Amino acid sequence: MIDVRDLDVRLGGMAVLDSVSTSIGEGRFVGLVGPNGAGKSTLLRAIGAVLKPDAGTVLLGDEDVHDLPSRAASRRVATVPQDTSLSFDFDVREVVAMGRTPYRSRFRSSADPAGEETVERALSRTETEAFAERSIGAVSGGERQRVVLARALAQETPILLLDEPTASLDINHQIRTLELVRDLADDGKTVIAAIHDLNLAAHYCDELLLLSKGAIVDSGSPEDVLTESNLTRAFDARAVVSRHPVTGAVYVTALPERTGDREGRVHVIGGGGTVSRLLYVLSAAGYEVSVGALGTGDSDLETARLLGLDTVIVEPFAPIDAETRTRVSERIARADVTVLGDIEVGSGNLANLECALASDALVVVEDRPFEERNYAGADARALYEAVIGRGTVVEGSEVFGAVEEAMDRSS
Ligand SMILES: Nc1ncnc2c1ncn2[C@@H]1O[C@H](COP(=O)(O)OP(=O)(O)OP(=O)(O)O)[C@@H](O)[C@H]1O
Numbered sequence: 249m250i251d252v253r254d255l256d257v258r259l260g261g262m263a264v265l266d267s268v269s270t271s272i273g274e275g276r277f278v279g280l281v282g283p284n285g286a287g288k289s290t291l292l293r294a295i296g297a298v299l300k301p302d303a304g305t306v307l308l309g310d311e312d313v314h315d316l317p318s319r320a321a322s323r324r325v326a327t328v329p330q331d332t333s334l335s336f337d338f339d340v341r342e343v344v345a346m347g348r349t350p351y352r353s354r355f356r357s358s359a360d361p362a363g364e365e366t367v368e369r370a371l372s373r374t375e376t377e378a379f380a381e382r383s384i385g386a387v388s389g390g391e392r393q394r395v396v397l398a399r400a401l402a403q404e405t406p407i408l409l410l411d412e413p414t415a416s417l418d419i420n421h422q423i424r425t426l427e428l429v430r431d432l433a434d435d436g437k438t439v440i441a442a443i444h445d446l447n448l449a450a451h452y453c454d455e456l457l458l459l460s461k462g463a464i465v466d467s468g469s470p471e472d473v474l475t476e477s478n479l480t481r482a483f484d485a486r487a488v489v490s491r492h493p494v495t496g497a498v499y500v501t502a503l504p505e506r507t508g509d510r511e512g513r514v515h516v517i518g519g520g521g522t523v524s525r526l527l528y529v530l531s532a533a534g535y536e537v538s539v540g541a542l543g544t545g546d547s548d549l550e551t552a553r554l555l556g557l558d559t560v561i562v563e564p565f566a567p568i569d570a571e572t573r574t575r576v577s578e579r580i581a582r583a584d585v586t587v588l589g590d591i592e593v594g595s596g597n598l599a600n601l602e603c604a605l606a607s608d609a610l611v612v613v614e615d616r617p618f619e620e621r622n623y624a625g626a627d628a629r630a631l632y633e634a635v636i637g638r639g640t641v642v643e644g645s646e647v648f649g650a651v652e653e654a655m656d657r658s659s
Contacts, residue, residue: 249273250295250407250438255304257290257462264290265301266462272440272455274406277433279453280442281473283483286459288442289330292409295440296327308407322350326400328393330411330442336385340395343384344370347402363402370401373428389416394425401432408432410441414448426452450474451497458482470498476556488556501554508534512655515579515607517600518589519543522613524551526587529648531555538579541572541600548589568599576603585609585654590616590644593632595624601631609654610639613647 250272257265265287272278280288293299295306297313306313308324316324326347334343347370348363371377374394379387384395393416400408413429414422422445430452433439440457443449449456450470458465458473460482466473479487485502492499510533516523519542528551530537540560542549552559560575562568568576576599580586586607591597604610612635623629642650 249307249309250440251305251307252291252295253305253307255291255294255306256302257287257294257299258302259290264462265294268304268459268462268464270457270464270467272438274438275433275436276454277430277439277441277452279449279456279470280440280459281444281446281449281456282459282465286482287462288459289411290462291459292327292411292440292442296325296409297321298327298329319350322403322405324405325407325409326403326405327409328396328400328411328413330415334384334392334396336383338384339380340376340382340384340387341367341371341380343395344376344380344398344402347399347404350403366404367402370398373401374398375424390418390421393417394421397425397428406437408437408439410439412442412444414443414445422448446474446500447492447497450499451492451495474498474500486556488554490553508532510534510652510655512536512584512659513538513582514651514655515539515576515583515586516589517576517586517591517597517604518548519546519591519597521547521551522589522591523548523587526589526613526644526647527551527555527557530651531557533648535651538583540579541568541576543596568596573599573603576600577606580604580607583607583609584658585611585651587647587651588612588635588639590614593621593623593628595628598624598628598631601628601635604635605631605638607638609658610635611647611650611654612636612639612641613644614641615644 252268252270255265255268268291282288294301300314313321345367351363371380374397376394376398397413414425417425426448429439453470455468456470456473457467458478465482466478474489476487476489479485487500487502490499513536514530516527516537516539524547527537527539538558539552541562542559543562549559560572562572580603586604588604590613640650
């Protein structure tokens with residue numbers, strides 16, 4: 249159990265950690281996340297006894313790590329720092345063997361019988377044995393990072409602190425390293441790792457600790473911590489949180505800032521990917537965009553989610569009920585311009601079309617001739633005819649310009 253209590257650290261006259269408290273249970277893999285300069289490295293250094301806090305304690309069980317002699321502390325906590333500058337005079341195996349220092353007697357060189365085997369196991373687990381004889385100066389940055397992890401494993405401590413363990417690793421080694429760290433935690437090691445990639449952190453960690461400006465914003469399961477409001481608070485960024493389609497883990501997508509200076513509301517009716525690009529362009533231009541009704545599972549819906557748009561959702565193939573119809577109508581009434589994408593005029597879209605008829609500024613995208621569309625019967629065809637009679641009909645490539653013109657007219 250690691251118990252951090254009221255930790256204050258001041259560096260260069262600035263408060264870098266401000267009354268940080270947290271408890272981390274044995275065998276947990278905790279991800280430290282937060283923006284640059286939040287204090288993640290500083291917290292790891294304070295927990296690892298590399299840096300003495302100005303106030304507060306770091307208890308390992310009932311002992312304060314800062315009161316332990318350095319050899320004793322090194323048997324409890326191993327640290328993999330962010331900058332792994334090493335003397336080039338050593339080969340890789342010798343660097344890993346340095347992890348055994350806390351177990352070596354100062355008087356007898358043969359006092360660490362388990363050491364050799366431990367070093368070989370650490371080399372093997374980090375897949376560094378292939379270049380174990382090479383000078384540490386002759387390996388790549390990513391390989392060096394794995395060597396330093398191997399050195400920390402050779403230290404055989406119950407606690408492992410990692411500062412950006414995957415920062416210079418290729419995608420394959422990022423995954424392999426985090427899988428290894430996950431296994432270490434499952435075997436009982438307590439791991440705290442600063443990880444920039446929120447999605448990797450969400451996938452591998454049991455808990456996340458979100459730091460910003462030297463204080464903990466939130467802590468708990470990845471689902472609880474990675475919320476859109478927490479991300480805005482900590483990173484000052486727009487982000488959408490969804491589930492990864494394959495792993496099911498929480499998945500964060502950072503959104504581009506709305507760079508455009510356009511003002512006004514646009515409601516978009518689409519479906520089946522017909523308006524995904526338009527949603528992106530309108531949103532990036534600065535317009536407030538709403539969309540729907542869209543069926544769950546629709547690819548336009550996924551885009552709308554990723555862009556964080558106001559979306560009316562219906563069950564796929566279900567008729568649009570009165571409540572949904574009201575929600576669509578409200579958005580069309582609020583919008584300065586409504587856009588109808590190049591959609592099929594099937595039964596699922598009839599209510600959307602009826603709502604669109606109420607729009608005063610309607611832009612209709614027609615990339616296919618009227619005759620080539622699929623209609624759910626003569627009524628549907630008549631309804632669609634009424635809609636295009638009411639709107640400005642444009643090709644897909646002209647739609648953005650048409651929205652701007654309609655916006656000017658409506659203001
Ligand atoms: N020796 C120092 N003197 C003065 N300020 C420092 C010192 N070391 C760090 N800081 C400041 O403390 C703050 C926290 O730094 P820290 O390295 O802990 O952040 P971090 O969350 O790990 O950032 P990053 O994600 O960029 O690695 C930063 O604003 C940094 O500039």
